[in-house]
Amino acid sequence: MKANRPSDHHAVLIIGGGIGGIKAALDLSEARKDVILIDKSPAIGGVLTQLDRTFPTNNCDICTLSPNLSAGARQKHIDLMPLTQLTGVEGEAGNFTITLTTAPRYIDTEKCTACGLCLDKFPKYIRFTPGLDHRAPTCMRYPRVTPHAFSVKRDQCSDFETLASVCPAGAIIQGDKAKTRQLHVGAIIVAVGADVFSPEALDNYGYGKLPNVVTSLEYERIMSASGPTFGELQRPSDGCQPRRVAWIQCAGSRGQNKGEVSYCSSVCCMFALKEAIVTKERFKEDIETTIFYMDMRTFGKDYEMYYQRAKEDYHVRLKRCRPHSIIPADPDGALKISYVEDGFGTLEDETYDMVVLATGFRPSAESTGLAKVLGIELNDHCYARTGSFNPVATSRPGIYACGVFEAPKDIPETLVQASASACLAGKHLLPAATADSTEPVYPPEKDITGELPRIGVFVCDCGQNISGTVDVPDVVNYAGLLPHVVVSRSVGYGCSRESLDIIRKTIADKKLNRVVIGGCSPRTHESLFQDTLMQAGLNKYMLEIANIRDQNAWVHADRPEDATRKAKELIRMASAGVVESHPLIDHILELNQSALVIGGGVSGMNAALELAEQNYTVYLAEQAGELGGLARQIHRTIDGSDVPTYLSGLMGEVRAHKNIEVILNAVLVDHEGLPGMFKTGFQIAPQMYYRQIEHGVTILAVGAAPNRVDDYLLDKHEAVCTQMELGNLIHTAPDKVSDWENVVMIQCVGSRTPDNPNCSRICCQAAIKNALWLLDSNPDLNIYILYRDMRTYGFLEDYYLEARRRGVIFVRYTPESPPVVEAGGAGVHVTFNEPMLGMKLMVVADCLALSTGFKSDDESTEDLAKIFHLTRTGDGYFLEDHTKLKPVDMSVPGFFVAGTAHSPKNIGESITQAHAAAGRAITVLSRNLINMGASVAQVDKERCATCLVCVRACPYDVPFINEDRYSEIDPSKCHGCGTCASECPAQAIQLTRFEDRPMMAKLEGLLERKL
Amino acid sequence: MEEFDPVIVAYCCHYCAYTAADMAGSMRLGYPPGIKIIRVPCTGKVDPLHVMRALMDGADGVLIAGCLKGDCHFKNGNIKALKRTAYLKQWMDEIGIESERVEMVMMSAGMGKQFVRIVTDFLDNIRLLGPCPKNTNQQSNRILSELV
Amino acid sequence: MITAERKPLDEIASCIEPYNRILLVGCNECVTVCAAGGRKEVAMLSSALQMVSMKQGKTLSVVEMTLERQCDPEYVESLALHIDGVDAVVSMACGCGVQEIARRFGQVRVFPAVNTKFMGASERAGVWAERCQGCGDCLLGLTGGICPIARCSKRLMNGPCGGSGDGKCEISGEVDCAWHLIWERMKALGIEDRYEEVISAKDWRPARGGGPRKIIREDLQ
Known part of the structure; x- marks a missing residue:
């Protein structure tokens, strides 16, 4: 490829094909801007693709994400370059000249069908493993890898010619070479993420020596259906199902020792809770889960409730302490943890079958070099340095950072940053890039009038998602016997690129004019299959999808025979319905910009x-x-x-x-x-x-609104104020503040309570901010912060450490014994338990600041x-x-x-x-x-009795009786609800796509008794 | 005697109940396979005739599942469906079929758990009522032929 | 418009009980507009009757047709194609339509599926109310456009009677007193003085008093 691609000048370079980079690329492409997405690895997807389920929905997100990766129309704007790294940047925002170097793959991705033959014959030469798990499965990185192709490990391959000869597609290229190219882009988004910490360096936990000590990501892989044990929970030493599993939080994070980093990795508390919940969900009373933690940092939206659910509903044991070490307890692999729980003071010994180390993030190995190439600054922790008031803008204009490369964070926050950086990067592109020139072009639509129905039925197995429950071959055979069905076959993952190709080809070869997909929900996948029909020259409405996954295989997993029968019924219903479908045209309207x-x-x-x-x-x-x-x-x-x-x-x-x-x-x-x-x-x-x-x-x-409570003498004593009011006071009355001797702050006032169950997120940082600010002007001040969990996530941990270093005293309280506040002259007396000393203390405070946080x-x-x-x-x-x-x-x-x-x-x-x-x-x-879609009400003027029922029934006042004396419905105004159609006493109105004929045909198809 | 497995046609609104059903799937919450879902753009589109035909063609019960009151994507389609359900029940009474065989329920897209509970309860109730006329006949015919 | 209301299902079902094949005929005029006998109602009734039969262990076959207007012989003629294949006809039109079918096809039984109610107007969606009794001698010009014959329970020509209270008729709080309405309308029109004029006794011969009526337009014959 040369630098004269017409769109180069308008493109954005995105470095990193994890979820952040993918999201930024999708957003830009949806906004019709061109994207060059590079990733150093052979496939995109990042860490997300290795997770089993994600919090707080406990869903498999790859299912939701993967259709986007292969969505045809969007990819028109995305140039995907795996095995590629950035090696040079010149110029400025709006006009960067970049140099990209692509390593040889030795496999032509256009030709490779991922059949796996090369892998069978020469497993050593082919790259496909996740590469981070010593118990990794022999499978592709994840089931739907993009691009869907293998790559060759050249250095280990001794007999290239024999290897090349096994490939039936001729996709293996011996002479493949590294390529370097120069391109022009308007902006750059860096989304390289971070590495996952490998805890070998922490010798006290025995990782690498004790087989049953695993990292949280390895635990994810063990629990994952596509993982090394196919979703069976087995402890590595002997393959037995563990009965007691412990998680140790902050493994390698929030520490000062060898191999540790001082910051908080932000996500480990939540993923440990998630792993414990998912484990409990699956094994109920057969397993005990224990989490050892320092502070439970569930500060995100509704995360506190997730934490409470783990505790109350799933009975996850939570122990506040950081165990020093893990010791082998017996030769079979059991592990002993000795610990002193915070506030108890007695040493406990417990044995576990498996211990999971909640390992966090490390700056990726490439980040320093990449920062140098990009000319951007990194912070002390080697993450991108960005602005206080613009956390995705790096030190160099036109270059943005999103996701974990900026700071440790979870998926939603990564996606927010990805969308933000896509927005800001889009600003640097020339306006010409937003033209409509790159819309997908479809072949002209075939005229099928007068043709008899010729239906093709394509049944997905969706990995094990459908075929794990439904007998797919049986369903395929059955569908082949249905009326008008010309071809019936299974297509694996129907939404994958190669399956879509098969469907498109079959439509052409068998002269199909109607398609039935047996797969997942049309809610998520209809547009993808419609696109395939259009590419094959069929009207996109000649399609019916039978939802045999979400509404069948997934909900009847315990009754495989019934699920197979129901899959047949649903496909029979879909094919009866599709017979009655006919080509429709979408209604297009102008958009208010x-x-x-x-x-x-x-x-x-x-x-x-x-x-x-x-x-x-x-x-x-x-x-x-x-x-x-x-x-x-x-x-x-x-x-x-x-x-x-x-x-x-x-x-x-x-x-x-x-x-x-x-x-x-x-x-x-x-x-x-x-x-x-x-x-x-x-x-x-x-x-x-x-x-x-x-x-x-x-x-x-x-x-949101600042919260206010009727507690702790707030609004009743002048020495008591909210944290925000304290900030005001420090700013406006520095003299007053400098006279103080003792200041007490109480955290979680009005948050994490039954009335307002969530965490207000900002209070811990606000308290530390004010504490440090007070100490700037009054270094001798005694400050006591009474807290439940200090939630200084990410690099905010630095300020927590600084506050402790500068003498701020942090004392934990529990909701069961909260501090007691009494008026005492100009100040207030604050009494609280000191759990370390095991006694009550009283402080005469000149000021009591309450961290009241937010409420909606x-x-x-x-x-x-x-x-x-x-x-x-x-x-x-x-x-x-x-x-x-x-x-x-x-x-x-x-x-x-x-x-x-x-x-x-x-x-x-x-x-x-x-x-x-x-x-x-x-x-x-x-x-x-x-696009308003094609579902609109249409009036048969011969039947219309001008009764006005539709005129009165329409929620949008669209129908009217026209000069020719029948009801007229403007398709550009019709919202497609169908109310008029179901009320019309003359049966003169039909809602296209949901006419009486296909609706009745579906019913008949569904309820036909013979199978 | 073999236990009677009712067949339920559930007309589900695309914006709420159909999504809730998908969510029940992603949460792997099981419900009886007799629940057969037909997607409609709004419960306002559910024609009383289609409900009648469902019962006539062999469904033992029909569930119309729409959005919560005030949440209809098309303002008031769910309210119209609710009134239409009452009208259908009058027909059922006249025909001499238990009017409980047709019910309207309301839920939001996020209510996967509730979807499962609602459809399971409905099916259980229909199981108590026994098969709808068409199915009764088929069964009695079958018994007769076996006797012969 | 002529309004009608479907008969109770068991009444219809008992009429057709001896028959296995029926022709169910709707009308695309008045009874469609008042949602009693249009295409939709035909389909609903057809399904209901079939279900009743199923319950009885029988099979009923129904031919559904909806005519543009059942009270015109030309439209009714189109049923001739189907009439031999059925045992009876059920009409969902007003009485005019039922009679027209019966006249044309003397050899089969014809049953009404609706009760023809009145000539009325639709007050709002789903509500129809009586407005006219076809008295043959319209006096709406005298009464401010409100008919005392159709809307006064007693058909008084000079009302109201002592049963009028708060604007309602004594027969039901739901029924407006027609003469109260007439008075209010006259006030609004500024013709209260007309109210004092006594309307003379009505000649009922143009109504049904003179036997069945007929209208003839020589020029159109």
């Missing part, structure tokens, strides 16, 4: 500004009389950055921007329309006049939820579409959420999510047309 941002705080303003910068019109509606939101009451961040200066700069930019209209005092009153063409009405105070805004997307950034702005989220039909969490935050994989999108298309309206977060995190929301919004706005 402007955005409504609700909420004028830091999140709302950042989202608005990003959209405006990329030339979209933005209406920024704020209920209050001024912009700024909660940030107006914050003076600095934990790293000392000045919030007021940042905020006034931001407000100035927003007010001055020609593409932003700020609407203050705006109260939301009504809303209608579809994604791409919404109409939202506001009443504007004080005159309360009505104004309607027309917009294509909506971003919700209404924030229940009133406004409730109003918004009602008007926009959005869903909320139990505690009143907006509930995103998918807690793991779609952390910014709401379930209603065209709605995105940013900032603390989603969940508690700090300023930097809010800004990132605002950028992500803007980026996600751009994926909608960059299209100038909206």
Whole structure:
């Protein structure tokens, strides 16, 4: 490939094909921008592909992710380069010249069908293992590897010619060489992630010597259906199922010893809880799970409830302590852990069959070299150094970092950063790149009028997902005998590239005019198979999908015979229905390319500004009389950055921007329309006049409210204030503060309680921020922080360490015995248990600061939820579409959420999510047309009795009786609900795709008694 | 005697119940295989005639599963379906078939667990009612032919 | 519009009990609009009757047809193709349609499946109310456009009677007193003085008093 590709100048280079890089690539491609995605390994997918289930949904995310990787239309914009590294960068933002070096694969990915013959014959020469597990399975890296091809280990291959001769596809290339090429890109996103720590260095845990000590990732592989034991939980020493499993947290993290790092890896508490829960779910009373931890850091959205569920519902044992070592207990492989639980003081000995080390992240080996090539700075821990108010921007303009390369974090936060960096990177591209020129081109549609139905039935086995329960060959044979079925066959993973190729080819070879897929849910995969039909020249509506996975194999796993019978019935129903299908045309409408941002705080303003910068019109509606939101009451961040200066700069930019209209005092009153063409009405105070805004997307950034409690003498004694008020006081009354001798802070006040069960996330850092700030001006001050778990995740741990070093005293309390506060003159007397000393202490505090955290702005989220039909969490935050994989999108298309309206977060995190929301919004706005689908009501004018039933029944007032005296329904206005069709007394209205004929045919097909 | 395994046709709204059913799948929550799901864009699309035909063609019960009140993607299709269910029950009474064979239920897309509970309870209830007329006949015919 | 309401199912079922094959005929005019006998109702009734038969261990075959208008002989003629194959006809049209089929096909039994109720208007979706009794001598010009014959329980020509209270008729709190409505309308029109004028006794001969009626337009014959 040469540097003169037409799209080079507009492309974004993404380094790293893990979930962050993939997400950024998908977002950019959805926004019609070109992407070059490179990864040093032979396949993309990253760590996610090795996980069995992910928290907090306990789903297999690869199932949700993989269809995106092979989605044809999007890939038009993505140039995937495995085995490729960046070796040079020159130029500046908007016009970088990059040098890429691709290692030889010795296999032509275009020809390789991953048949596995080479692997059978020469297992030593072929690369395919995960490469991190000494008990790795002989399989591809994960079942649906992309690209779907093997690679050759050249250095170990002694007889290349013989190897090449076994390949039936002729895909093995002996002379393959490293290639170097120069390209131009507008921006670069670095998503190389980090390495997983290997605990061999920690000799006290015996990893590598004791076979039953495994890392958490190895435990994932053991539990995984595609893992070395095919999902059987077996301890490595003897293959027996363990009865007692322990997890040791912070293995290699939060430490000062040899081989340890000082920061917190952020995700280990949650994945240990997840592994324990999944284990308990599977083995119930047959297994005991114990987690040894220092602080339980479940600070993410609804994670605290997950922790409580682990404790209350699954009876996971939780022991607060860091065991020193793991000792062999018997020759069979049992392990002994001796420990002193915090607050008990007695030494306990326990034996376990398996111990899992919760190992965290290490900066990847390549990061230092890569940073040098990129010319970006790294922080002290060798992760990317980024801005306080823009956590995805590196030190070099035009280069962005997302995911764990920026700091340890979980999948949703990685995805938020990926979307944010995609948004910011998109800014540097030339506008020409957003043209419509690269839309997929399909062959002309074949005219099938007059043809008899010729159905092809394709049944997926979906790995073991379907075939583990359903007898797929039996179903395939059965389907072959159904009326009009010309061909019936199984297709493995039907959604994989090669299966789609087979389907496309079969349509052509057998002159099929209708297709039935027996597979997973049409909700997730319909568009993919429709795309395949279109590529084969068939109308995309000549398709029916029988949901034999989600609604059959997965729910009837205990009754395989019934599941097989039901699969036949569902396929019979689908093929009866597809006989009655006919070609349809989608209705296309023009899209309104402007955005409504609700909420004028830091999140709302950042989202608005990003959209405006990329030339979209933005209406920024704020209920209050001024912009700024909660940030107006914050003076600095934990790293000392000045919030007021940042905020006034931001407000100035927003007010001055020609593409932003700020609407203050705006109260939301009504809303209608579809994604791409919404109409939202506001009443504007004080005159309360009505104004309607027309917009294509909506971003919700209404924030959360500072919590306040009626406890600990708050509002009753002048020495008691909230953490935020303390910040104000330090800023405005430094003299007063410098006279203090004792300050006490109480954490988790009004959070992690029955009323407000979640963690407010920001309080631990806020307390430490204020403590350090106080010590700056008053170094002799005694500060006591009374906490339940210190949740200084990631690099915030540095500040926790600094606070301890500078003499802040941290004392843990339990909810059962909270501190007691009594008035004592100008100060307050705070009494609390000191668990180390085992006695009660009393401090006379000049100031008591309560970390009251956040609560949702229940009133406004409730109003918004009602008007926009959005869903909320139990505690009143907006509930995103998918807690793991779609952390910014709401379930209603065209709605995105940013900032603390989603969940508690700090300023930097809010800004990132605002950028992500803007980026996600751009994926909608960059299209100038909206596809309304083909499901619309159609009137048979011969039958219409002009009875007005449809006119009265339509929720959108679309039908009317026209001059020719029959009911007319404008397809561009019809929403496709079908209410008119089911009420029409003359049976004159049919909803296309759901007409009476296919609906009845499906019923008959389903209920036919003979099998 | 062999236990009667009812056949239930469940018309599920794409936006809620169908998604909840998929979720039940991803959570691997089991329910009886007699539950057969037909996807509709909205329960407002469920034609009373299609329900009648389902019962006529051999279903022992029909479940109409839509969104929670106030959550309909199309404003009020679920409410219309609710009224239509009451109308259908009047027909059932007249025909002399237990009106409990047709029910409308409401749920959100996230309610995978509830989906399983609702469909299982419904099926159990139909099991107590016994087969619908068509199926009764088939069974009685079969018994007769065996006797002969 | 003529309104009708489906008969109880057991009544219809008992009519056709002796028969195995029936022709079920709807009408695409008034009874479609009032949701009593259009294509949808035909299909519903057909399914219901078949299920009743199934319960009795019988098989009923139903030919479903819906005519543009059952009260016109030309439309009814299209049933001729099917009539020999059936044992009886069930009509979902108003009485006019039932009679037209019976007239044309004298050799088969024809049963009504609906009760023809009244000439009325639809107040809103799903609600129809009586408005006209076809008295043959319209006096709506005198009564502000509200008919005392169709809407007063007593058909009073000079009302209201002593049973009128709070604007409602004494027979039911659901029924408006027609004369109260007439008075309110007259007030709104500023013609209260007309209310005092006594309307003379009605000549009922143009109504049913003169026997069955007929309209003839010579020019169209």
